[in-house]
Amino acid sequence: MKLVLGEEQRQLQESVRSFLGTASPLRKAREGYDPQVYARLNGELGLSGLIIPEEYGGAGAGLTELSVALEETGAALLPGPFLATAFAAIALTATPDKELLSGIAEGRLAATLAVPAGDELTCDGTSVSGRLAQVLSGMEADVLVAPATAADGGAVMVAVELTAPGVTRTALETLDLTRGQAEIVLDGAPCRVLGPRQDGGVMDRVCVALAAEQLGVMRAALDAIVAYAKIRVAFGRYIGSYQGVKHKLADMHNKLEQAESIVRYAAWAADEAPDELPEAAALAQAYIGRACFEVARDHLLLHGGIGYTWEHDAHLFYKRAKADEVLLGPPRIHRARLAELLEL
Known part of the structure; x- marks a missing residue:
């Protein structure tokens, strides 16, 4: 097991961090999705094709490398469909489709994955119907990848072009200002069956x-409040010198260190030890979802009054952390699954 990044992974980390620092600095996060940044992200770094096999034009890397990239996009609060496209790419590697995988790898397609949440689509082989209440980056994506129930009752994966007839997309008002969601209604929309689910x-x-992105949010939030504690003076002293602040920062650091170990282990398991992945993935969301929110919350509180202003970035981390915490279901669901896997 390797919990420390290798040289190539550190180089990838530095490349993504440097690119985002120039092309998508934090002040741009509230401006929303910028297609030009997304095009450069794929054209210059090829991030969307990171885990796509080489035969489809991707880099053929593992989830460890993808988690490194997602940590940096999370720290930058990158707007747009990068995370959603990563979700779709993960699903498509299990049900390969040359056209979609090649399009994602080349940066021509932004995709999203319908995460099962009680919504059900039905497919008759050529068209699909149903309603998806919340789809991540549903307004920005070109293609929807989703599970559906076939006419014979079997479970299949389908791909739907979101500009096709029979598709209605409605932007939702979301907590996270930096990344949107949409309600998608499919009424006999043309689809392509990719294969069995x-x-x-x-x-x-x-x-x-998702846990890798949350790790990046945690790290950036902690870095921001540590830097502020070194320059903010209250009652003639830097606030970082007060015991209450120091203890809170230490608690936040401990959560970050634990989260990093969990993410590194889970990514390693995905690449090298699939038998260990279910427990590792459940642990990642059971722990990191809540820990990320707590770090972002405390980072906002420790900023004091300025942290509550609209102009400050603290609320952006707070909202991304909360949105991510419940994106795949609240932590209690993952805790229950972890307990079941461990036969507790």
Whole structure:
């Protein structure tokens, strides 16, 4: 097991961090999705094709490398469909489709994955119907990848072009200002059946990918409040010198260190030890979802009054952390699954 990044992974980390620092600095996060940044992200770094096999034009990397990239996009609060496309790419590696995988790898397609949440689509082989209440980046994506129930009762994966007739998209008002969601209604929309639904590890890998983004949010929030504690003076002293502040920062740091170990282990399991992945993925969301929110919350509180202003970035981390915490279901669901897997 490797919990420390290798040289190539550190180089990838530095490349993504440097690119985002120039092309999508934090002040741009509240401006929303910028297609030009997304095009450069794929054209210059090829991030959307990171885990796509080489035969489809991707880099053929593992979830460890994807988690490194997602940590940096999370720290930058990158708007747009990168995370959603990563989810879709994970699903498509289990049900390969040359056209979609090649399009994602080349940066021509932004995709999203319908995460099972009680919504059900029905497919007759050529068209699909149903309603998806919340789809991540549903307004920005070009293609929807979703599970559906076939006419014979079997479970299949389908792909739907979101500009096709029979597709109605409605932007939702969301807590997270930096990344949107949409309600998608399909009424006999043309679709392509990709194949039988393969459940083996797909949602577990999606959980790990989200945890990697949450790790980046935690790290950036902690870095921001530590820097502020070194320059903010109250009652003639830097606030970082007060015991109450120091203890809170230490608690936040401990949560970050634990979260990093969990993400590194889960990503390693996804690539090298699939038998260990279900427990690792459940642990990742059971722990990191709540820990990320708590770090973002405390980072906002420790900023004091300025942290509550609209102009400050603290509320952006707070809202991304809360939105991510419940994106794949609240932590209690993952705790219950972890307990079941451990036979507790």
